[in-house]
Amino acid sequence: MNAIYLDNAATTFLDKEVIEVMHQSMIDINGNPSSTHQFGRKAKASIETARKNIAKHFNASAAEIIFTSSGTEADNLILFNAVENLGVKTVITSKVEHHAVLHTLEYLEKQQNINVKYVDVNDKGSINLEHLEQLLKDTAEKTLVSLMLVNNEIGSILPIDKVCKLCDDHNALFHSDTVQAVGQYQIDLQKTPIDFMVASAHKFHGPKGVGFAYFKKGFGIQPMIHGGEQEKGVRSSTENVHSIIGMEKALEISLKNIENNSTKIKALKSYFITELKSNFSNISFNGDSDDLENSSYKILSVRFPVENNMLLFSLDLAGIAVSGGSACQSGSNKGSHVLHAFLNEDDALKTSVRFSFSKQTTKEELDRVVVKLKELL
Template identity: 65%
Template sequence: MKTVYLDNAATTPMDVEVIKVMQESMLTNFGNPSSTHQFGRKAKAVIETARKNIAKHFNVSSSEIIFTSSGTEANNLILYNAVLNLGVKRIITSKIEHHAVLHVVYYLQETYNIKVDFVNLNELGEVDLQDLEDKLTLSAEKTLVSLMMINNEIGNILPIDKISSLCKSNNALFHSDTVQAIGHYIIDLQKNPIDFITASAHKFHGPKGVGFAYFNKQHTVKPMLHGGNQEKGVRSSTENVHAILGMEKALKIAYTNLTKDLQQITEVKTYFINKLLDVNSQIAFNGLSSQLDKSSYTILNVRLPLKNNMLLFNLDLMGIAVSGGSACQSGSSKGSHVLTAILNEVEAKKTSVRFSFSKFTTKQDVDYALQKISSFLF
């Protein structure tokens, strides 16, 4: 049976070159980076070289990069630090953030009595900039704004320059979950000053189980995990040397080939949009995902003109891997919190599917998916 993988926003296949780097590291970098003998020093040296190389992609100092096990851990580390270490009393966020942010914010609200404000969104999931400015000027309390650069479900691109400018002019800290952006877009943190960003390697053809948090050097950081004093005392736990080197290689490949990959994937996405509308003109697109200049070129969230609770299951049986954006397809009775926040009740009940692409996605893959999806629309 033919298989087609269209769920790259969930995770991407590892690049062969990344696997080679990790295999070599497993053979040669087995020392503990905290050990003082030559094997430990060698492991420590390759980690620090990787840190420097990764930092260069974002125009920051290597001391501002903290390796973590994931983007989720990185988000937790940043949000906890903002409240417990940096004096934040209020968090402004949106109702369509990833749960790696939203669930942490709710926990901090309940446990530490942090005030939480949600910025207004329109029906396409765009942040109301005037509302954000009004909320920033509403209170003099130490505030953190947490808004993701690219929404993982609908692909909306945040106007990061405008948000960072608003935060700076109102003395607010700015955290952006950039997990879906890193490796796909240039992020120069000198041109767009953001206090904190996060990454997860498996979103750009690296290994699972490794990511990083960026902390602007003007902010001190205290650990959530205690025990070994690794990562400059910020994150105790023996570093995952092989995964860090895999992440470094994956990021280098991504940014070396960025222009070529962007063009190739955009062509596939555009082709898919046009073909879908040929199949059924009543198909709609959630958020800004069909607007190429305002959404990630890797994500397309499609709302079908019907309700079919078994669609994802049946597509899986046909070898097509995608993600759902409504109840029953995500396995949750509550459905997609993103679509619930921006769609009216009637539209939210329709079947929505997130298709997400990578450099390995072909037009032949899309044609196969279209063929199978068409059978459910007529």
């Protein structure tokens, strides 16, 4: 029986068209983009074409897109620049952010003596906008707000237009980790004035090891990696040409089919929620992940009313790939920092599983998962 992959928030499988485009680029494009001869110029032109095409999807300019190795590197580049180059003294974030943000801010707090403030989250793990507004009012220093658009563990969606307005009203910069949103939702940077955002290609059926950072025009950028003048001097390192081309194609495919894919996946998520509720008593959903309007259509975080330390392992043995949300499932004795931020101690220790879907997920696969869960629980 075929394996079932329900960990698409961690990574997605490459689209066949992306593989084909990348394969052809490996045949056709062999020069170093920094070389001035025809082979180098061809490689450079392919990168700049990809940059322009990617920027158009967000109603941005090509000069505002910087290619990186990942969303994590993009977050680091933005946060380091905000503090070291743009004079940010206070950063407002939350305890439910990705570690690419939290750990970077912890480092900057120690090394650069910045002030990091944490906005409250409610009992669903969503940002308390009133508290965010109060924190902004109480801060006189230059401030950056860093809040993710779609939470990678529980799928909560940030009311980004409201956050943008609050930041604008209080002259604060706004950075959003949009890794789980790019390719899943349309983002128009003229209508939603985010100052900085990031993407990672492998979250939308593109290759691993490539992403980008968006810096709104007008912000000077200093490199974290030195030794060359690539990416307009912002990021030294020979560009990952074939992966950049693959990312461009993956984004094009995702956004071209976004309506059909979102409708299909949302229907699958709704079906799975119904099946889980009908087959398991006292089941709970972390955050708003069972709310089809206020959470990502591809993420469902489920909390079972039992402790089963071997559940993820047992599912893996049965050919079902998912992620956990507490200590025993994640391989960490600390558990999920996201769940611990808003659940009580007893609930945080219960067995939580993150199921994340894609356009390749089928209803039959979800039925098989329910049957296996009934056997195990």
